[in-house]
Amino acid sequence: MKLCxxxxxxHEDEHTKEEIQIVPMIDVMLFLLVFFMVYTINVIxxxxxxxKIPVSSTVEKIEKKEPIRVYIDKQGSIILDNKNIGExxxxxxxxxxxxxxxxxxxxxxxxxxSVQKIMDVIDIIKEAGIYKxxxxxxxx
Numbered sequence: 001m002k003l004c005x006x007x008x009x010x011h012e013d014e015h016t017k018e019e020i021q022i023v024p025m026i027d028v029m030l031f032l033l034v035f036f037m038v039y040t041i042n043v044i045x046x047x048x049x050x051x052k053i054p055v056s057s058t059v060e061k062i063e064k065k066e067p068i069r070v071y072i073d074k075q076g077s078i079i080l081d082n083k084n085i086g087e088x089x090x091x092x093x094x095x096x097x098x099x100x101x102x103x104x105x106x107x108x109x110x111x112x113x114s115v116q117k118i119m120d121v122i123d124i125i126k127e128a129g130i131y132k133x134x135x136x137x138x139x140x
Contacts, residue, residue, distance in 0.1 A: 065102060067134065070125075072109040076117045087124055094128035104132035 070090070071079035078090050097103055105125050109118050125133055
């Protein structure tokens with residue numbers, strides 16, 4: 001008898017519908033709205049600050065130069081600006097560069113190129129007076 005009453009108490013009525021609780025969702029959305037409003041009120045003035053920068057007659061614009069890209073293909077050919085050039089032409093082009101201290105070279109060689117060929121090209125670059133040399137590679 002007690003077991004029967006207990007089962008009746010825990011038995012759900014088949015006619016009750018499940019409801020989605022909307023009030024907690026509204027609370028969360030209201031919190032997010034207030035959070036972003038307060039955040040943008042503090043951040044936007046920092047992004048649009050009107051600064052009066054001091055002036056000078058000796059200010060120079062600093063331009064960041066892209067490195068000169070020198071490619072070496074599988075056959076060991078040196079490619080510069082999509083043109084197949086030889087070692088002597090590379091030596092002449094690099095020697096003609098002004099401001100060699102700020103010039104950098106990015107060496108991009110095929111993985112099948114011999115190390116000796118890469119060293120020969122590095123020697124040409126260094127003989128031209130350019131010492132900022134990078135070697136390109138891919139991440140494993």
